[in-house]
Amino acid sequence: MTITDNVHFTHLTDTPEADQPTPEATPATDGVELVTLPALNVSIENNVRTAADLDPAFLASVKQHGVLLPTIGYRDQDGRVVVRDGQMRVLAAIEAGCDVPVFVTARDDNTAKRIAEQLVANERRTALTDGDRLAAYRQLEIEGLSVTAIAKETGTKRDTVKATLAVAKSEAATKAVTDSALTLDDALLFAEFQDDPEAIAELQGCVDEGYADELKFTAERIRQDRQGKADMARIAGEWEAKGVRVVTSEDDYTTLSSLTDANDDAEDRPVLDAEAHATGCAGHAVFLQAWGEHTAVAVCTTPVAHHVKYPRYSFSTAPAAELTEEEVAEQKEAEKAARRELIANNKAWDAADTLRIEFVKSLLQRKTLPKDWTMFAAVAGTRHGWTMRADNSGGVRDLLSIESGSGYGADTVATWVEQHPAKAPHVALAVVLSAFENAANREWWRRPATEGAAYLNQLAAWGHRLTDVEKIAAGIQPEPVDSVEDADTAAE
Structure with missing residues (x-):
């Protein structure tokens, strides 16, 4: 026997037909009764879930589709429907002003039984996997729904739907989600390089070797390598054409x-x-x-x-x-190896630059700055005062996304902070961070100094993940690698 064998569909808000008796919702004895009634007419039983904050997306879904899954409850001694499982659905239905379906069962108000059932109901639920979600969104698109329509139907942000579909259309990205349990943001990197087997292999290598947190850095380096190779091929062609x-x-x-x-x-x-x-x-x-x-x-x-x-x-x-031929060959090979290492680390620094600045910008977007930022700024202004002396207002404007306005240079920033006095701490910290970023260059890893080490270690303490080349500049010995990345070109 299934649960639907004893389900009685009773809508308390239905208007009875003429000459028909008004249906009454009576307590179920040996079956289950499904009733639909206004959410305000439902009582919510005490619940083990103490935080009942409605998720905006969930509330939007209820407003769009109503309550799709029936709640579960019973009738009390006065015949009132009491919901045991489904308080969030009832609260959302109240907010949305809609009805709520309830499976009325032969339960009672036994406290121990209530707590046990609520624990089991909330902890034994299995959410959709990301792979399930990818397939579902893709199927909706195949059925003709646009990104906007999918967002509306599912109560999901449009950008999230767009990103999900991008992943779903890429075999490599979908595999990264289903097989490697990567996040949507990480999987998007695989989708970006889906037509580049070498790039996919390099990204997958990060995952397989346990360095999934380096995916963003690896992707940025691949982007810059792509652009660099295109530029180099163009320049090489121009010189070769000249003979x-x-x-x-x-x-x-x-x-x-x-x-x-x-x-x-x-x-x-x-x-x-x-x-x-x-x-x-x-x-x-x-x-x-x-x-x-x-x-x-x-x-x-x-x-x-x-x-x-x-x-x-x-x-x-x-x-x-005089060196022997073998010693000369070894010396030349050592010089080439050093040159390759120089090129590889310079490329790595360029990629790290991009990600580090992204982190600094996100840091300055926080409502609350790190507690020790004033100490860092004070030490930077004294111990590294020379770095702080240059006008870095352009960098400050970039880090805080301040429009140039009618002012010039530092005056623009000063005018902006006067108009936004609550942002004064953010501007003060941005001035310090921008000064360090202006000073940051490849020499930091080639000749590590206290200036670079102080800055990079502070960013690491605030949550920035240092790349290997940044660790060198920060005075941290990076983990050894098996080989240095080959380079096709030379540099001094």
Whole structure:
């Protein structure tokens, strides 16, 4: 026997037909009675759920669709319907001004029984999985519902629906949700790179190795690598069209700024002129700077045809030992490895820059700033006072999204805070953070100093997750890696 075998459908608000007796809702004895009545006519029993705040999305759903799932209750001694399971639905129905369906059962007001049943009913419910939700949203779209219509029908924000559908349409993103239990935001990264198997493999590698929290950083680095490769391919094509060789990190070369045609004992030792070198030396070439501003730098692949601008002088009377061919090869390989590491970390720094600034902006959007922000600002203004001296009003405006208005420079920020006095603490902290961001550069990881370490460690204490290259700048030894990422281009 199923529960529906003994269900009696009684609508207390129905108007009886002419010459028909008015139906009465009587307590069920050995069955279940389904009644529908105005929510205000229902009593809510004491409940183990003490917080009955209505979720806006849930309330919107009830206003849109009514109460879809019947509540469960019983009749008291006076015949009044008392709801045991479903207080949130009743409260939402009261707010929405609609009826509420109730399964009236043969329960009583036994306190121990009530508490046990409410605990079981609330704790044994299984919510939809994200995979279920993806499939459902996709099916609604296939059925012809637009993003706006789905948002309206489900009481979900339009942006959330749009993002969910983007994930649902990507096999890699859907797999990331169903197999790896990633969040919607993380899965969107897989959807973004769904046409790039190498990028998907790299993102999945983060997940498989237990570094899912690095997905945003990895995705940002992939974006910048994509743009960088496109820029580099364009620049390389332009130089090759001119008949100039483009070298990579695997080639041997020396930058023109390190060479001269002057003798070692000459007083004036100018560096090689790029135009003269281009027409007068068979070793003329360019390498493409792979980080920061993508540009071509003139180099020479036959440096022995020139002189070293800064010769190394030795005060030792003993002649320098000649290196064997094997030692020379090892030295060159070490130099190439160091160059690859330099390029990889510079790229990583550029990607970390973007995510760090996003965190700083979100920090300044909080209603309540970190409790120790004033201490940090005071120490920064004294110990790192030199960093604080520069005008960084442009950075402050960017971090706080302040319109430039009619003022100029720092005056714009001052005018804005006068108009928004409650935001004075946020502006004060933004001035400090912007000063550090203005000073932040790749030298922070190449030559770690107290300035960068103080700033990055403070951000970490406030919730920013430091990337490996930021850990180097912060004086934190990052976990060892098996290999350094290969780079296709060279940098000094």
